[in-house]
Amino acid sequence: MTARLARAVRCAVVLLAAVACQSAPAQAADARHDVVTWAASADRLGEGVADRGYRLVVHTSAAGSELRVRLSNAFGDRPLTFDNVHAGVRRQGAELQKGSNRRLTFGGARTVTVPAGATVWSDPLPGKVPAGTDLAVSVHSPDAAGPATGHGMAMQTSYVTQGDHTGEEGGGNWTGTTGSWFYLDTVSVRPPSAATGAVVALGDSITDGWQSTTDLNRRWPDYLSRRLRTAGTTVEGVANEGISGNKVLADGAGQSALHRLDRDVLSQPGVRTVFLFEGVNDIKAHTGVTAQDMIAGYREIADRAHAAGRCVVGATVGPFKGWSEWDPAAEAVRQEVNQFIRTSGEFDAVADFDHALRSPYDPERILPFLDGGDHLHPNDKGMQAMADTVDLDRLDCRSQALSWPPS
Structure with missing residues (x-):
């Protein structure tokens, strides 16, 4: 099959899908959906450290509501537990804007265990997320060990602590810094427009x-x-x-x-x-x-x-x-x-x-x-x-x- 013919076949498939969408009920056609607002590629990133917290600074693109995060254990060789995950708007350094830091849940629970090689999405977090904003996603694992998953060259300073300080909005306990993102690989929102x-x-x-x-x-x-x-x-x-x-x-x-x-x-x-x-x-x-x-x-x-x-x-x-x-x-x-x-x-x-x-x-x-x-x-x-x-x-x-x- 020539490249031109292959493209024509793909086009036909796309057009058929478009016709099918037009025939669907208006409610389904207008359904809002999640859109990635930030992401970073997963790779092996050294060894995990138990009882360590990371305050990961990321910059949003699309605005929306119902923020969700995806945690990755893609390169882990054992299950990985997160017992506290929070998200808030950064003010400066490791400090967050007052009242913005909120707990994320997973299937309604504050704790989630991610199998080796897997990822997990949080539940949607009510509230609006602006475009072009620094978010701080704070994660803590009591049992991290073995190969850690993350993104090595972030070109962004994030913060490290020992112990669980994820719920704190101040930066006083987040005294360490890192140029990598650990365990977090996607943030999504639900934009106003479908x-x-x-x-x-x-x-x-x-x-x-x-x-x-x-x-x-x-x-x-x-x-x-x-x-x-x-x-x-x-x-x-x-x-x-x-x-x-x-x-x-x-x-x-x-x-x-x-x-x-x-x-x-x-x-x-x-x-x-x-x-x-x-x-x-x-x-x-x-x-x-x-x-x-x-x-x-x-x-x-x-x-x-x-x-x-x-x-x-x-x-x-x-x-x-x-x-x-x-x-x-x-x-x-x-x-x-x-x-x-x-x-x-x-x-x-x-x-x-x-x-x-x-x-x-x-x-x-x-x-x-x-x-x-x-x-x-x-x-x-x-x-x-x-x-x-x-x-x-x-x-x-x-x-x-x-x-x-x-x-």
């Missing part, structure tokens, strides 16, 4: 935000979220599923994009669009990976996302000449991969990050003004330039599905 959806950025250290300014939310998905907040589009939630060092094809720094797609991306609530921006780590590693290998990986991700009813934006791989692993052979693979992303028609839209970042004087290099200093990772200005190149209208999966194929 039309609201989310985009998930699947990527590596550039998406994770390396070389952006810590604690200021200047990763490119953060800039994208701020654009969406004022654009009036139906896509409002933004989930950052980047992992530093991550590859499309091979496990290593986190499970590969292919292996973690279901857990980190397709399982997120309200996801309308998958934003695929990975490949430089596969290319620069010089493991024999060819452009055709990369293209096969991209196609598999796009096909699985389409089969799950999501649209896919493909982003070109940025320049990295000057990085220690760059050479003409790797550059040739990058150019071939980018040609595929731009012209194959496999994606519902393309974001040309290569064009946004490259120097007009040496297109194999990042423009110095946008370079974080290592010739691979953009600085804050580069992150913003990437987000600014995204066509926000093409993130609306439903409107794109009804005008298939994309122009």
